[in-house]
Amino acid sequence: MNPILDLFAESPMKPMQTHMQKVEECVDILPAFLDAVFAQDWDEMMVMQKRTRALENEADELKKALRLNLPKGLFMPVSRIDLLNLLSSQDKIANKAKDIAGLITGRRMEFPESTQADLKAYLTRSIDAAKQAGKAIRQLDELLESGFKGKEVTIAEEMITELDKIENDVDVLQIKMRRQLFEIEDTLPAVDVIFFYKVIEWVGDLADLSQQVGSRLELLLAR
Amino acid sequence: MGEFFTEYQMILIGLAGVFGLLMAFGIGANDVANAMGTSVGAKALTVKQAIIIAMIFEFAGAFLAGGEVTSTIRKGIIDASSMVDTPELLVFGMMASLLAAGIWLIIASYFGWPVSTTHSIVGAIVGFAAVGIGMEVVQWGKVGSIVASWVVSPLLSGTMAFALFTSVQKLILNTDDPLKNARKYVPFYMFLAGFMIALVTLMKGLKHVGIDLSFGQSLLIAIGFGIVVLLVGKVFISRQKVEANDDKDFHYASVERVFAVLMIVTACGMAFAHGSNDVANAIGPLAAVVSVVESGGTIGAKSELPIWILLLGGGGIVIGLALFGAPVMKTIGKRITELTPSRGFAAELAAATTVVVASGTGIPVSTTHTLVGAVLGVGMARGIAALNLGVLKNIAVSWVVTLPAGAILSMMFFFMLKGIFL
Numbered sequence: 001m002n003p004i005l006d007l008f009a010e011s012p013m014k015p016m017q018t019h020m021q022k023v024e025e026c027v028d029i030l031p032a033f034l035d036a037v038f039a040q041d042w043d044e045m046m047v048m049q050k051r052t053r054a055l056e057n058e059a060d061e062l063k064k065a066l067r068l069n070l071p072k073g074l075f076m077p078v079s080r081i082d083l084l085n086l087l088s089s090q091d092k093i094a095n096k097a098k099d100i101a102g103l104i105t106g107r108r109m110e111f112p113e114s115t116q117a118d119l120k121a122y123l124t125r126s127i128d129a130a131k132q133a134g135k136a137i138r139q140l141d142e143l144l145e146s147g148f149k150g151k152e153v154t155i156a157e158e159m160i161t162e163l164d165k166i167e168n169d170v171d172v173l174q175i176k177m178r179r180q181l182f183e184i185e186d187t188l189p190a191v192d193v194i195f196f197y198k199v200i201e202w203v204g205d206l207a208d209l210s211q212q213v214g215s216r217l218e219l220l221l222a223r
Numbered sequence: 224m225g226e227f228f229t230e231y232q233m234i235l236i237g238l239a240g241v242f243g244l245l246m247a248f249g250i251g252a253n254d255v256a257n258a259m260g261t262s263v264g265a266k267a268l269t270v271k272q273a274i275i276i277a278m279i280f281e282f283a284g285a286f287l288a289g290g291e292v293t294s295t296i297r298k299g300i301i302d303a304s305s306m307v308d309t310p311e312l313l314v315f316g317m318m319a320s321l322l323a324a325g326i327w328l329i330i331a332s333y334f335g336w337p338v339s340t341t342h343s344i345v346g347a348i349v350g351f352a353a354v355g356i357g358m359e360v361v362q363w364g365k366v367g368s369i370v371a372s373w374v375v376s377p378l379l380s381g382t383m384a385f386a387l388f389t390s391v392q393k394l395i396l397n398t399d400d401p402l403k404n405a406r407k408y409v410p411f412y413m414f415l416a417g418f419m420i421a422l423v424t425l426m427k428g429l430k431h432v433g434i435d436l437s438f439g440q441s442l443l444i445a446i447g448f449g450i451v452v453l454l455v456g457k458v459f460i461s462r463q464k465v466e467a468n469d470d471k472d473f474h475y476a477s478v479e480r481v482f483a484v485l486m487i488v489t490a491c492g493m494a495f496a497h498g499s500n501d502v503a504n505a506i507g508p509l510a511a512v513v514s515v516v517e518s519g520g521t522i523g524a525k526s527e528l529p530i531w532i533l534l535l536g537g538g539g540i541v542i543g544l545a546l547f548g549a550p551v552m553k554t555i556g557k558r559i560t561e562l563t564p565s566r567g568f569a570a571e572l573a574a575a576t577t578v579v580v581a582s583g584t585g586i587p588v589s590t591t592h593t594l595v596g597a598v599l600g601v602g603m604a605r606g607i608a609a610l611n612l613g614v615l616k617n618i619a620v621s622w623v624v625t626l627p628a629g630a631i632l633s634m635m636f637f638f639m640l641k642g643i644f645l
Contacts, residue, residue: 002257002337002551002555003257003337003591003592003595003614003617003618004257004260004261004555004559004591004594004595004598005260005554005555005558005559006337006611006613006614006617007595007598007599007610007611007614008264008558008559008561008562008598008607008609008610008611009561009608009609009610009611010561010609011561011608011609012608012609013608070609073611073612073613074609074610074611074612075599075602075609075610075611075612076608076609076610077602077605077606077607077608078605141473142473142474142475144608145396145473145474145475145563145565146392146396146397146475147388147392147396147397147604147605147606148605149392149397149605150392150396150397150398151397151398151399152397
């Protein structure tokens with residue numbers, strides 16, 4: 001209708017940040033959820049698991065809306081493909097969080113007391129990775145303002161380096177966790193052990209996926 | 224023929240005057256909103272402020288610097304000397320062109336096509352002249368350079384905007400203390416805006432208000448004017464208080480507020496440039512009619528552009544803007560929220576410079592398309608989150624349609640007027 005009006009398309013940066021924020025909220029439920037699991041408070045567990053599912057759904061909706069808003073023929077300071085890839089890695093974090101809560105709730109899993117503290121620490125560190133990824137995504141505003149150059153890029157890169165460090169920590173904790181489980185696995189029902197390993201793997205995935213958000217962001221910046 | 228003009232003088236001038244005024248209305252209502260909407264979108268100005276600025280500077284631009292383009296539209300496209308024996312045809316043709324361009328703009332706005340007033344009027348004049356009178360009366364060389372300028376002006380403003388915004392990144396945004404550097408360098412951009420507009424105006428415009436300056440004098444006054452703008456800007460910037468909470472969510476909030484002051488200056492420049500270029504679309508044909516009719520049918524009499532015509536054009540734009548501009552501007556302002564002042568100023572300064580220089584050389588360009596080029600230039604410097612390239616296709620299509628449409632309509636009206644009066 002009007003060339004000046006039609007020229008400006010909606011910025012995808014804010015929606016990217018809103019999506020990531022949802023993802024963080026979703027992940028953030030897990031520590032309290034785990035507390036409920038340790039306390040064997042099944043009602044509380046169900047409530048929290050439902051909440052992760054709801055938040056994951058909301059993140060999905062945001063993802064869809066954003067994708068629909070990114071038609072081809074948009075001229076952006078970053079590549080459209082990179083942006084869509086970044087979005088889908090963000091989304092995977094929420095999916096994983098939902099899966100973890102779903103698995104534990106579905107099987108009413110119990111964790112031996114000797115492993116609880118370490119499991120909690122391991123999860124918390126993994127969530128730190130997700131939060132660090134969120135912090136880097138919140139930097140998108142500033143990156144856009146500076147035209148994806150200069151100081152802001154350095155700041156974002158530092159954040160990503162920090163994220164890599166956290167992911168490393170998580171790797172170390174994962175190894176420790178596995179060894180711990182290995183030592184007591186004979187004393188536990190075999191099926192429980194299998195799924196315990198699964199939980200350990202998935203909690204680690206949270207950090208891996210967060211790191212992937214970081215690398216996608218790096219790709220976005222390198223052009 | 225002389226009798227014809229004495230007999231119908233009132234009617235002819237009156238009709239042409241009404242057509243011209245309506246055209247000026249239309250420009251004020253629609254085009255100005257395009258030129259000023261970016262400032263509203265960047266939140267540098269409210270709709271009300273934008274309208275007040277537009278009223279003052281559109282009028283000033285039309286009145287002070289609108290003469291050159293008006294003269295091109297009036298006598299640059301058609302070789303009037305070959306029509307000495309048939310002055311009435313020139314009169315009908317110019318009236319037909321006004322009518323054609325006006326009606327085409329109404330049709331286009333109804334269907335939502337992004338057409339340019341400038342393209343409509345040029346197409347209309349070429350149309351009636353080439354078909355109604357003869358191919359040889361059209362000054363094809365001049366028309367060719369006008370059409371070329373329609374491609375060149377967006378490219379030029381785009382390049383300039385790219386350079387301006389890149390300099391902003393280097394000097395301000397990507398430094399360790401963007402706020403300090405913004406306060407330091409932004410006044411310099413203000414100087415640039417003031418200087419450029421003053422220089423072009425002084426060099427080209429002011430003869431009709433009785434001021435005739437040499438190049439040296441113009442340059443000095445323009446520098447002086449630039450410095451005044453710089454100083455006033457500095458005062459406003461230094462008055463801004465930095466609030467600690469401003470930058471909590473977004474580190475650049477206070478930097479952008481410095482640029483918002485700059486954008487007020489460039490918005491003035493944009494309104495001035497728009498007035499200087501677009502007023503001609505309304506009053507160029509009117510001026511041609513008046514000069515022929517008042518001289519009783521003599522073409523090519525060395526008549527100056529009567530000041531009342533410039534006043535009518537400038538006034539028409541201002542009234543159109545005041546009556547119908549606000550809602551259009553409101554819509555644009557609401558939708559363009561992605562443009563921050565640091566970007567908006569670069570686009571506006573580049574577009575205003577390009578348009579004002581074109582006006583100074585008498586070339587009618589499209590302000591809107593020039594601004595689109597400038598915004599894309601900022602986008603090229605990775606400055607804007609998302610731009611729709613589909614607009615370029617629409618503009619290209621509207622180009623291809625507007626020229627023939629204006630031409631065909633003006634031919635129709637031309638033969639109609641001929642039939643009515645002769």
